[in-house]
């Protein structure tokens with residue numbers, strides 16, 4: 142019998158019951174909640190007269206709707222100007238009180254984007270199954286856990302039963318070997334992978350990221366990579382546990398302590414794929430071949446290296462792809478053949494669950510330090526992923542660097558990643574964004590999003606155009 | 620949940636690949652705390668010429684006349700014909716809520732994004748996967764014939780032409796099929812295994828006690 146993949150191990154470890162119809166009941170260790178996808182689930186419980194199966198598995202935090210403007214934010218929930226946003230954040234608080242769920246409130250220092258908060262608090266641990274009503278739950282797989290997004294009906298299902306009915310995915314390994322060039326980050330790796338396999342390439346698979354490049358990434362970088370698994374069509378992405386994982390988890394508030402810690406570490410060390418494990422699909426990418434990436438269209442697979450030129454509909458072979466390129470160019474108001482570095486930038490957004498951790502902010506600060514944002518750039522927002530990240534960045538003086546360059550320093554939240562609060566793009570504006578989705582209207586009605594790494598976003602802020610960050614690098618590379 | 624057996628309905632097109640859930644229902648409508656009323660805002664950013672707001676009355680809004688769902692020939696459509704990777708992006712269940720509330724009961728596409736596919740079944744909406752070639756043929760037939768209808772038979776897992784001459788088989792896993800056919804409540808089904816869940820927990824508490832620490 143062949144060995145098991147990391148995914149196989151995590152699956153087996155959480156298998157409650159296999160049913161004749163091919164589905165399985167999978168136990169959920171950690172359930173994270175936020176204000177957007179939970180209200181209808183709590184309402185469902187109320188209507189059915191059901192209670193929580195296990196209260197202490199749940200952790201809630203408001204993030205999507207919270208204002209990031211420092212003044213508006215000071216007012217707490219009552220201070221939220223948009224009445225519908227306010228009601229949603231208030232509803233989360235009320236539901237958490239009613240059902241006795243632990244909530245990190247809006248102005249608690251630990252508040253932040255749910256996918257930043259979970260690992261930061263140690264609420265995300267290796268070997269866990271973790272779900273949240275949010276597709277970027279794949280982020281948590283970076284810690285060697287089985288983590289994926291669910292819909293609101295499943296949020297209700299987990300609240301009521303602590304389980305989900307699942308069918309097993311196939312295994313895919315993406316091996317990124319060698320090493321990265323200076324100036325190339327986990328975000329570029331994620332975008333390059335999506336460019337190669339497409340936004341549906343991972344559909345039906347659980348992805349394991351492996352290889353020397355992945356092993357060398359920090360936990361922040363690993364989270365960026367797993368975060369974007371969903372953009373490659375996979376519900377989950379994961380990385381085997383190693384000493385970097387364990388060092389990251391040690392001492393976090395929810396992490397086990399003392400003798401329990403020792404026991405936990407012992408079991409976590411087994412969280413990797415066996416040498417003879419079988420993957421239905423394997424992809425190998427040479428890390429050194431990856432250049433800084435910029436998306437040009439309205440799907441994350443519409444991505445190019447910074448040195449590239451925009452495609453023409455004629456380049457595609459089938460009619461659906463031709464039409465997709467034509468439509469994307471039209472929406473983005475860009476002409477075929479344009480060099481990526483000729484695309485102007487109106488706004489810059491550094492933040493989101495993809496790139497708002499301390500390392501991301503350091504990388505951006507390193508580029509922007511001593512420079513100013515271009516006169517043509519209307520706004521450059523820096524939104525830390527959590528209050529803890531914010532405090533840390535301020536302790537390192539990063540906020541001062543951003544402010545001196547003409548950028549804005551904000552309170553934590555999802556912000557312009559999806560613009561549910563007032564941080565949005567204007568109609569027709571191009572944005573260099575460190576977020577994860579460049580869909581039509583995602584960051585604001587008519588807005589045009591280009592996904593990049595934090596360093597590339599900072600470089601674009603300086604010149605007002607997409608710019609190869611490698612031109613900015615001194616001897617101390619990123 | 621509303622059950623699904625056979626649907627006979629008009630077919631409307633969503634003729635582009637990678638339709639994401641932001642397109643199906645833009646984020647401003649996600650601020651609602653209820654489950655209903657999303658149909659008026661389905662495909663809002665391409666259906667209307669202006670930017671919609673939650674709670675807005677849509678009757679007087681300027682329509683995008685090019686958009687199929689605004690055209691008389693697709694009025695009352697209940698089957699949506701779509702392209703590859705339909706429903707990609709965010710996990711928002713508001714997407715199937717909006718489709719269902721609008722009046723759709725079935726979506727046919729060559730492929731769906733995983734989470735969206737799963738969410739459909741929880742809301743009485745049937746996603747049917749057919750090959751790209753078959754979908755292409757259906758698109759052509761639909762464009763050629765005004766009022767083009769199809770029969771979707773879940774029990775027998777076939778899509779039929781209205782005259783019954785053409786039959787195209789499709790597959791749905793048996794659990795989902797049963798839940799949808801009978802409109803079953805999945806939570807009730809899972810709770811039938813509650814003793815198994817307790818046993819699992821008891822064992823886990825011994826082997827991995829750190830997973831059961833109380834919140835700080």
Ligand code: SF4
Pocket residue numbers: 204205254255256275277493494495554555558559576577
């Ligand atoms: S930062 Fe963006 S992608 Fe991440 S959870 Fe928030 S809205 Fe979703």
